[in-house]
């Protein structure tokens with residue numbers, strides 16, 4: 077690859093943009109959707125994202141689901157799953173942060189990274205560092221990214237859009253203007269409709285027209301500061317810093333599973349089994365996303381809509397349901413009040429971290445938890461093959477048959493499977509379960 081001199085990138089800013097992000101996440105999570113035309117947004121009746129295959133059929137985001145279905149009946153329409161998209165976004169930020177601490181979490185499918193001055197550390201040129209991060213993202217997430225390298229955010233963003241999908245475009249400071257003649261000024265990042273109209277009235281149609289004006293012209297036409305900054309960056313400078321603070325972890329990245337049951341139940345074993353089922357589902361999702369949780373929230377809801385909540389910190393991050401359940405159970409004993417009717421339980425996995433980010437602790441608890449992960453992989457494989465929840469925690473099976481007589485309470489203390497009705501037994505493989513401590 078042709079190298080650029082130091083003056084090419086007085087600052088080296090990267091912009092990463094996930095291709096067809098929501099649709100790509102759906103395809104990354106479900107191999108059956110790969111290579112197929114996918115549209116997300118079923119719940120709102122309009123397309124939110126289209127897979128590359130759907131775009132190739134001539135579909136676009138402005139179309140209603142009705143029109144999409146009429147035009148291309150073969151399209152697969154799925155509901156949005158923002159929890160999963162958020163998890164993928166967090167994984168994207170975390171991967172880029174392995175290479176530089178200066179990362180701006182710009183949106184659910186985009187981020188900026190500042191790699192200025194990192195060439196000696198990696199022994200690579202900026203283009204090579206960019207490609208290294210790009211391929212790590214694509215390998216780890218199973219999604220392609222458009223990537224731009226430039227001397228500023230505005231230019232990096234032009235680069236990531238330049239070759240879609242999956243392209244990489246480095247734009248050195250001196251060459252910025254070569255990229256601007258086909259970009260309408262209103263398509264520049266940060267130029268809204270009103271400002272685009274104003275600039276057009278001043279005879280500026282393309283980004284290049286704008287870049288070629290001089291400072292006197294900007295002053296004479298009272299161009300406001302944000303647009304002066306864009307102008308400055310189009311000329312190879314850098315006016316905008318990255319906003320590198322982490323976004324709050326509460327708004328994105330928690331995995332929540334709740335379930336209401338009917339009729340409401342006063343039975344301890346049954347309510348705990350319901351909770352256990354939710355823990356399994358949440359942990360299954362965490363494993364699917366390659367993340368772990370360092371703390372969980374537990375919720376019980378009574379017939380009278382009273383809520384009892386507990387926050388349960390975990391000694392080490394995990395996605396093992398048996399481990400989570402072991403810690404949740406102590407709190408459950410305190411939360412559960414006998415002789416009232418419960419109608420729902422819920423679990424939320426908080427402080428989510430990437431699987432690899434979970435560090436070893438001093439007392440080897442991590443290793444103990446890791447031992448189970450091979451078995452969990454096998455469980456996930458079987459469940460995938462024979463249907464969801466073929467294998468589960470013995471305790472959760474209580475949740476399958478509702479309102480057992482109280483004498484069965486004893487059973488909940490056992491680690492073996494509770495007998496199931498025939499039609500469910502068919503699908504159940506009799507593996508002794510995962511070393512639950514009771």
Ligand SMILES: [Mg+2]
Pocket residue numbers: 093094095096097185
């Ligand atoms: Mg995108």
